[in-house]
Amino acid sequence: MQRWFWIIGWFPTTLAVLGNALVVWLVTTRRRLRSTANRFIVSLAVADFCIGFFLFPALFICERRRVFCTVHHERVTSTSLSFLGHASAANLCVMTADRYMAITLPLKYITYITPERSIRIITAAWAFPAVVWIFVHGFNPSIWCFSHRGRTCSKHPN
Numbered sequence: 001m002q003r004w005f006w007i008i009g010w011f012p013t014t015l016a017v018l019g020n021a022l023v024v025w026l027v028t029t030r031r032r033l034r035s036t037a038n039r040f041i042v043s044l045a046v047a048d049f050c051i052g053f054f055l056f057p058a059l060f061i062c063e064r065r066r067v068f069c070t071v072h073h074e075r076v077t078s079t080s081l082s083f084l085g086h087a088s089a090a091n092l093c094v095m096t097a098d099r100y101m102a103i104t105l106p107l108k109y110i111t112y113i114t115p116e117r118s119i120r121i122i123t124a125a126w127a128f129p130a131v132v133w134i135f136v137h138g139f140n141p142s143i144w145c146f147s148h149r150g151r152t153c154s155k156h157p158n
Contacts, residue, residue, distance in 0.1 A: 028042070
């Protein structure tokens with residue numbers, strides 16, 4: 001790929017990693033920011049941090065350095081990024097629903113969204129994409145190849 005692609009591509013990647021790391025660091029180190037609503041923000045920041053940390057660097061390593069760049073690696077990377085993308089979308093949906101409830105039902109929100117319930121909701125926001133990922137990609141032949149050394153992906157059973 002062209003040089004300008006890499007120069008322009010590293011800018012949003014660096015912003016995503018540093019910005020989301022800053023959000024996680026601020027919320028975890030500042031007592032005043034440790035609220036139930038901010039737990040949803042931290043969960044989304046962790047998902048977005050992972051996407052920024054793995055997406056473009058994996059592409060860079062594969063394209064520019066030719067290190068660990070096999071068909072298997074590319075398939076595993078793409079399926080892992082698929083999970084992270086779905087986890088980010090699920091966390092965004094959960095955070096949007098949380099903010100909607102906080103705005104439309106402010107008095108009920110305090111009693112309904114407890115710290116324990118927010119942890120359960122965030123866990124579900126990560127578990128649902130994981131279950132979907134395992135269901136869709138867990139039976140993928142490219143993942144199956146890693147458990148059978150000495151065979152190639154073209155020899156997997158149908």
